[in-house]
Amino acid sequence: MPLPSATEPGRPGPLIRLEGLTRLFSVGDQEVRALDGVDLAIGAGEYLSLMGPSGSGKSTLLNVLGLLDRPTAGEYWLDGQATSGMSDDRLADTRQREIGFVFQFFHLVPRLTAAENVELPMLLGGVPPAERRERARQALSGVGLGRRIDHRPAQLSGGERQRVAIARSVVMRPKILLADEPTGNLDSASGAEVIRIVEALRDQGLTLVVVTHDPAIGGRAGRRLRMRDGRIVEDARG
Amino acid sequence: MRFMDRNRLALGSLVRAPLRTAMMLLATAIGVAAVVTLTALGEAARLYVTDEFRSLGTHLLVVIPGRNETTGGGPPMVAGASPRDLTLDDARALVRSASIERIAPVIVGEATASVGSLQRTVQVMGTTADFRTIRGWRMAGGEFLPNVDLERETPVCVVGALIGSELYRGESPVGQWLRVGDRRCRVTGVLAPQGTSVMVDADQLVLMPVAMAQALFNAPGLFRILVQARDRDAMAGAIRYVTATLRDRHRGTEDFTIITQDAVLQTFDGILGTLTRALAGIAAVSLAVAGVLIMNVMLVAVSQRTQEIGLLKALGARRSQVIGLFLYEAFYLALFGALAGLAIAAVVLAILAQLYPDFRFMPPVWAVAGAVLLATGCGMLFGILPARRAARLDPVAALARR
Ligand SMILES: Nc1ncnc2c1ncn2[C@@H]1O[C@H](COP(=O)(O)OP(=O)(O)O)[C@@H](O)[C@H]1O
Ligand SMILES: [Mg+2]
Numbered sequence: 001m002p003l004p005s006a007t008e009p010g011r012p013g014p015l016i017r018l019e020g021l022t023r024l025f026s027v028g029d030q031e032v033r034a035l036d037g038v039d040l041a042i043g044a045g046e047y048l049s050l051m052g053p054s055g056s057g058k059s060t061l062l063n064v065l066g067l068l069d070r071p072t073a074g075e076y077w078l079d080g081q082a083t084s085g086m087s088d089d090r091l092a093d094t095r096q097r098e099i100g101f102v103f104q105f106f107h108l109v110p111r112l113t114a115a116e117n118v119e120l121p122m123l124l125g126g127v128p129p130a131e132r133r134e135r136a137r138q139a140l141s142g143v144g145l146g147r148r149i150d151h152r153p154a155q156l157s158g159g160e161r162q163r164v165a166i167a168r169s170v171v172m173r174p175k176i177l178l179a180d181e182p183t184g185n186l187d188s189a190s191g192a193e194v195i196r197i198v199e200a201l202r203d204q205g206l207t208l209v210v211v212t213h214d215p216a217i218g219g220r221a222g223r224r225l226r227m228r229d230g231r232i233v234e235d236a237r238g
Numbered sequence: 239m240r241f242m243d244r245n246r247l248a249l250g251s252l253v254r255a256p257l258r259t260a261m262m263l264l265a266t267a268i269g270v271a272a273v274v275t276l277t278a279l280g281e282a283a284r285l286y287v288t289d290e291f292r293s294l295g296t297h298l299l300v301v302i303p304g305r306n307e308t309t310g311g312g313p314p315m316v317a318g319a320s321p322r323d324l325t326l327d328d329a330r331a332l333v334r335s336a337s338i339e340r341i342a343p344v345i346v347g348e349a350t351a352s353v354g355s356l357q358r359t360v361q362v363m364g365t366t367a368d369f370r371t372i373r374g375w376r377m378a379g380g381e382f383l384p385n386v387d388l389e390r391e392t393p394v395c396v397v398g399a400l401i402g403s404e405l406y407r408g409e410s411p412v413g414q415w416l417r418v419g420d421r422r423c424r425v426t427g428v429l430a431p432q433g434t435s436v437m438v439d440a441d442q443l444v445l446m447p448v449a450m451a452q453a454l455f456n457a458p459g460l461f462r463i464l465v466q467a468r469d470r471d472a473m474a475g476a477i478r479y480v481t482a483t484l485r486d487r488h489r490g491t492e493d494f495t496i497i498t499q500d501a502v503l504q505t506f507d508g509i510l511g512t513l514t515r516a517l518a519g520i521a522a523v524s525l526a527v528a529g530v531l532i533m534n535v536m537l538v539a540v541s542q543r544t545q546e547i548g549l550l551k552a553l554g555a556r557r558s559q560v561i562g563l564f565l566y567e568a569f570y571l572a573l574f575g576a577l578a579g580l581a582i583a584a585v586v587l588a589i590l591a592q593l594y595p596d597f598r599f600m601p602p603v604w605a606v607a608g609a610v611l612l613a614t615g616c617g618m619l620f621g622i623l624p625a626r627r628a629a630r631l632d633p634v635a636a637l638a639r640r
Contacts, residue, residue: 068552068633089556096554107549107637111254121553123243168553 013080015175015207016042016065021074023060023230034060035071036230042209044175047202049218050211052227058211059180061227065209066099066178067091079175096125100169100206102179102198106161108153108168114140115149118168125172139167143197159190166197170206177201179210183217195220248566251543258539259571262532266575266617267582269525270609274583276521277605279590280514282597287510291502297470298372301332301463301480302495323459324484324494326388326448331483337467337475342369343388344462345451349419351444353405360401360444362418364451372466375440378402380412380427383447391450395423399431400441418444419454433596473498518605522612528575529616532568536624540564540631547628548636557629564625565618572617576610 023035034057042048050058063069064076067083076083078094086094108117118136127135140149143163153161162182169177179198183191195210195217202208212218226234252259303324329343345364350357367385369375375382378399386392395416402411411425423446432440452458467476477496485492540547547560587599 063634066552089558092551092554092556094554095552101552103637107545107552109546109549111250120550123240123247124550124553124555124559126240129240129243172554 013077014041015044015046015079016040017077018064019075019077021061021064021071021076023057023064023069024072033230035064037074038230038232040225040232042207044207045202045205047199047208047222048210048225049221049223050209050225050227051213051215051218052233056227057230058227060230062178062180062209062211065176066101067095068101096121097172098175100172100174100177102162102165102169102177102182104181104184106153106158106165106185108161108164110153113150113152114145114156114164114167117153117164118171121168121172135171136167139171140164142170143167144193157190158186159193162186162190162194163197166194166201170201174206176207176209179208181211181213183212183214191217244562244566245570247563248570251539252567252570255539258535262528262535262571263575263578265528265531266525266572266613267579269521269528270576270579270613271582271586272521272524272579273518273609273612274580274601274606275586276517277514278583278587278599278601280510280517281602281605282599284507284510284514285598285600286596287506288503291499291506296499297467297473297476299465299467299473299477299480299496299498301465301484302497303459303461303493305493305495324463325458325460326452328484328487329460329463330388331487332463332465332480335476335479335483337472337479339466339468340368340371341466342366342372342464343448343460344369344464345448345455345457345459346438346461347451347455347457349444349454351401351405352417353414356405356407358401358404360418361439361442362451362454363438363443363445364448364454365445366448368466369445369464372464375432376430378428378430379410380425382427383445384426386447389449390447391453392447393421393423393450394426394447396427396429396445397425398429398439398441398443401444402428416444418446421450421454423450514602514605518608522609525609525612525616528613529572529620532571532617533620533623536564536568536621537627539567540624540628543628544631544636547631548633548638551631551633552637560629561622561625564628565621568617568621568625569614572614573610575617576613579609579613580606 018038018040021035021038021040022033025032025034036057038061050061052058060069064071067078070084078098083091109120112120115133115136118139119132122132122135137146137149140146143166145160145163145167148156148160153164156164162185166182177198182198183194186194191214198208198210199220208221210217210221218224222237224234224236225232301324324343326343329341332338332341342365347362348359349362351360352358365383366388367383370382380396382396384392384394395418397405397411397416405411405416406414411428414425416423416425429440429443434440446454448460465476465480467473477498480496481492484494488494550560583601587601591597591599
């Protein structure tokens with residue numbers, strides 16, 4: 001498998017490059033290799049799906065890619081920068097600006113309205129209130145929820161909640177969108193709608209990594225990875 | 239993160255958990271209310287006592303038999319075993335100074351007073367006409383004691399307002415007879431109601447010439463000699479003169495004590511000020527207890543909100559932002575608790591003021607400010623641990639918590 005190199009002269013390096021990435025968990029006196037020497041390069045604007053049996057390390061890989069988790073060994077270059085030396089604050093700032101997350105269980109704050117949930121990352125980033133409100137409104141319109149901005153999560157269906165979460169994940173205009181089984185908790189119609197929205201975002205230049213169990217969804221990606229026991233065992237394109 | 243946003247987030251999560259919030263507010267409120275109320279009580283006592291003695295006037299000195307060993311200390315309320323009594327001759331010897339305006343010897347005791355079949359126990363004070371001038375007491379009717387020689391046992395007396403109304407059933411006592419112990423005296427005047435002043439309830443008092451009181455109690459010694467200096471500047475000279483004269487008359491021993499309003503005020507001020515501060519200290523402990531409670535409830539809150547914290551971190555919240563959020567919550571809890579405490583204290587003190595109109599229940603400014611500062615300080619101090627715990631949460635594990 002040929003690896004595009006970050007140091008290749010004359011061409012910009014890949015957005016994401018992993019080398020020998022390993023993540024160990026110790027459970028009692030046992031060690032679990034959630035990631036076992038993963039090498040991977042992802043170019044800007046690529047659309048990847050990540051499949052594999054439960055426990056194969058998909059979520060762990062996504063968490064490391066999203067800078068929520070640090071590898072035990074190996075290196076992760078983001079935009080040509082090694083992340084292993086970054087401080088906690090630097091990682092937090094990078095998460096805020098460069099990376100969007102969509103989770104299986106939506107993770108909306110129940111006491112906040114849809115718009116306020118979408119505003120959260122901008123609030124942490126110190127975006128002025130007026131601009132924040134406008135951007136949240138636009139982001140919600142973009143996922144077809146322009147008329148639901150003052151609803152609380154409890155007043156929304158599962159598919160609508162996930163769309164709020166998607167709006168929140170892209171409102172800071174990140175480069176990368178990471179989705180961990182975004183349709184895992186949805187019926188197939190809502191799931192299809194969510195995938196349609198995510199793919200539309202990708203068309204605007206977002207780099208997209210979707211973890212899924214559904215082959216129909218996974219098959220839509222331009223590049224399809226399969227994992228087993230913490231390793232990437234298949235990397236198909238086209 | 240912007241200041242207002244942080245406020246909104248912190249306040250929002252307080253509103254969302256009303257029971258928890260109310261509990262912490264109450265704990266802080268009780269602590270603050272305790273500090274403010276107790277110091278107001280101490281302060282009321284101090285003001286009451288100092289007001290009492292302030293009524294003595296600035297150029298009065300009081301001579302008491304017996305030596306008070308604690309120099310500069312409080313007035314010896316129990317005049318111990320006095321080696322030598324103060325006598326009427328001692329008193330008479332004091333008028334001869336230019337610094338001294340007038341003097342009044344005082345004897346006190348208890349006796350049974352009766353008019354016909356009505357009788358009651360009264361405080362008897364033997365003194366002279368000048369006593370009224372020195373103390374500034376007013377008459378409701380009739381005359382005060384006559385200006386007679388100190389040794390004359392003139393059988394006259396002046397009664398307090400309450401005695402007048404109780405023993406004479408609404409009739410004017412002036413000109414009537416009053417039996418006091420085994421003596422009889424004609425009432426020449428009634429005092430205007432004045433309440434208690436310097437521990438003496440003037441309304442229940444029977445005043446008579448000093449010689450008559452000596453005979454009544456069969457005791458030659460004086461209880462006090464009141465000495466009024468010509469003015470404030472003459473005080474030092476008056477004290478020197480009284481000291482020298484009495485020491486001379488008592489064969490060189492200083493077996494008497496001179497107290498002045500200033501000295502008494504200073505002493506009481508000191509004692510009661512210390513008392514107030516001690517009360518404040520005790521009450522402040524309750525604020526620390528409130529702080530510990532805030533800490534525990536916040537720790538529970540952190541574990542209840544683990545997912546939310548994980549989410550904030552996933553969205554790019556810095557460690558310091560998470561800490562800030564929880565500290566803000568603690569700060570607001572403590573601040574609102576403190577304000578509620580001030581309100582409670584105000585109500586309690588208003589009720590007390592109704593019940594005890596003689597006292598002024600005003601918490602000192604330092605106690606109010608200190609209680610609020612201490613409460614918010616405690617709240618934030620004890621908020622640090624939960625806030626740090628929240629900031630240290632691993633976002634992956636926090637999000638995975640269901
Ligand atoms: N925090 C953790 N502590 C211990 N083991 C973990 C932890 N997170 C994941 N694992 C283990 O790592 C392996 C990979 O997990 P995960 O990445 O969640 O798999 P997937 O998402 O593919 O189902 C599993 O064996 C899992 O039990
Ligand atoms: Mg998973």
